[in-house]
Amino acid sequence: MTEARLGTGIGWRPEIADAVARMPGVDWVEVVAENTCPGHLPEALLRLRERGVTVVPHGVSLGLGGADRPDEGRLRALAERAEALASPLVTEHIAFVRAGGPRTASPSLEAGHLLPVPRTRDALDVLCENVRIAQDALPVPLAVENIAALIAWPGEEMTEGQFLYELADRTGVRLLIDVANLHTNHVNRGEDPAKALSELPVEAIAYVHVAGGFERDGVWHDSHAHPVPPAVLDILTDLASRVAPPGVLLERDENFPEPAELEGELSAIRAAVAAGGAVAAADVRTGEVRPVAAVPDATRQRVGLAQAAVLSSLVAGTPVPEGFDRVRMGVQARALAGKRADVVAKVAPELPEILGEGYRSAFLAYAQERPMTGGYRRDALDFAGQLLREGGPGDRASRRRLRAWWQHRAGPAPRRTGLLRRA
Incomplete structure (x- = not known):
């Protein structure tokens, strides 16, 4: 089956909806699946669809690399958005986003971000079965993305290219190759992007992501908030010399520049693909799911215990598991906390407005003691409730506003602790 040619696209975000609508040469867009509601799609997105612009939903919460089987509700929601x-x-992503729970007899924890799975046979077996379950539940083909990583698992048994090849070969799943993430893993983990590309089944590529980031203290942060660097475009050209990608998409999630700058980045992406000059590969993959052996519960438990130990260290302050780089684990932990603060500020913008400059430091202090166990909206409520129980914020007017905000969403204001009441 020949893959549909998507062309050049851009990640659709409400902040740049008007600019995207007027932008020349945009063949398709990608939307974050969890940020869309099938019955209430934004008018700007509907107008793009009416013009014939393809829209692809991009999920971030399935956790296909986690030890548990994919949640039926999340799969159903993703299917509804595709339709x-x-x-x-x-x-979706090759990542885990939660860990713990009954399988490991430990607290259920949410990462709030994408974390890398170990490239081991156990993890691959679990991932393959989870992908098969997802494929069975979705009305259209599934493609999965390689992620950026700040940390490396000890004792890995495969390279990234080998891991992705095995996954595609065993499940028939298509691949979303993020060349910015290959660059991230080159800087952070010393992995050669050219070697990874040489090991990939290029005929399985559905499309390609391109994004920017920044380097700090020898660590590359995949921010999606900075211009695309030349090194990432060079990897795109290398990929395009091996196969003409069906589609290439620019991701930008915040710090949006003027439309002309985004258009310039799209032009640079087209030039990088043209410089590669490969012709489209003959697609010998049918996209059909081949039989995958059921994964024993013992395998899922081994993967689950390892992931729970890592996530607990990152978000709950438990000891760093043996074999992990403590410095990099610290960087990852701070990155997760910062990401959590940023997303809570987006889903509950009233909180930074009420707390002002003290919002971020207050949230990070809260996050050190309270791992996320639900979604970001629940996290926002829990944060506000904790502040109120502790008697904050400092001035009376802000306290009244915070209490009113909390009551409107959660019910009666939380009681202070006994010590604070006596004080």
């Missing part, structure tokens, strides 16, 4: 948008495919 509402008349999408030719849906995409």
Whole structure:
């Protein structure tokens, strides 16, 4: 089956909706699946669909690399978005986003971000079965994305290219290759992007992501908030010398520049692909799911225990598991806390407005003691409730506003602790 040619696209975000609508040469867009509601799609997105612009939903919360089987509700929601948008495919990540729970007899924890799975046979077996479950539940083909990583698992048994090849070969899943993430793993883990590309089944590529980031203290942060660097475009050209990618998409999630700058980045992406000069590969993959052996519960438990130990160290302050780089684990922990603060500020913008400059430091202090166990909206409520129980914020007017905000969403204001009441 020949893959549909998507062309050049951009990640659709409400902040740049008007600019995208007027931008020349945008063949398709990608939306974060969890940020869309099938019955209430934004008018700007619907107008793009009416013009014939393809829209692809991109999921971030399935956790296909986690020890548990994919949640049926999340799969159903992703399927609904694919149907509402008349999408030719849906995409997700090769990552785990939660760990713990009954399987490991430990607290259920949420990462709030994508974390890398170990490239081991156990983890691959679990991932393959989870992908098969997702493929069975979705009305269109699935493609999965390689992620950026700040940390490396000890004792890995495969390179990234080998891991992705095995996954595609065993499940028939298509691949979303993020060349910015290959660059991230080159800086942070010393992995050669050219070697990874040489090991990939290029005929399985559904499309390609391109994004920017920044380097600090020898660590590359995949921010999606900075211009695309030349090194990432060079990897795109290398990939395009091996196969003409069906689609290439620019990701930008915040710090949006003027439309002309985004258009310039799209032009640079087209030039990088043209410089590669490869022709489209003959697609010998059918996209059909081949039989995958059921994964024993013992395998899922081994993967689950390892992931729970890592996530607990990152978000709950438990000891760093043996074999992990403590410095890099610290960097990852701070990155997760910062990401958590940023997303809570987006889903509950009233909180930074009420707390002002003290919002971020207050939230990070809260996050050190309270791992996230639900979604970001629950996290926002829990943070506000904790502040109120502790008697903050400092001035009376802000306290009244915070209490009113909390009551409107959660019910009666939380009681202070006994010590604070006596004080």
